[in-house]
Amino acid sequence: MVRVAPVVAVLLAAIVPTSSVAMDEHTSVSPDQLKWVAAPPAFPKGAQIAVLAGDPSKEGMYVIRLKAPAGYKVMPHSHPFDENVTVMSGSFIIEMGDKVDEKKTALKPGGFAKMPKGMVHYAVFPEETVIQIHGQGPQGITYVNPADDPRKQN
Helix, strand or coil: CCCCHHHHHHHHHHHCCHHHCCCCCCCCCCHHHCCCEECCCCCCCCCEEEEEEECCCCCEEEEEEEEECCCEEEEEEECCCCEEEEEEECCEEEEECCCCCCCCCCECCCCEEEECCCCCEEEEECCCEEEEEEEEECCCCEECCHHHCHHHCC
């Protein structure tokens, strides 16, 4: 397995809006204020993220949104901290295991999933989808199969 927290931390630090860095301050963000940028290289190309609060690359709580196109997949991986996910729009499959099964039932808007730290899981997006992720930083991603790591595919 490949540890990637430092790379993700540096990339996310560059995109975090200054106004949303501290979780102990009031934060209010309307959808038209979201600043969508390409997801860090730890994720397959095609996804975008917007940081709502905190900084996923640093210690402390954070909230981000991830927008994925139809057919997007994140191969089996784990995180150093719990990952809490709420579906905002579209649908996606998030399941435990080191083998992707696209026939599992997809979560719809309002659906929630919690993946405990270290639990191997995968994500499949059958349609364009926006999810909100919150948790404790610094967050990172470790792929089960190093060949699935998008950073190694250049």
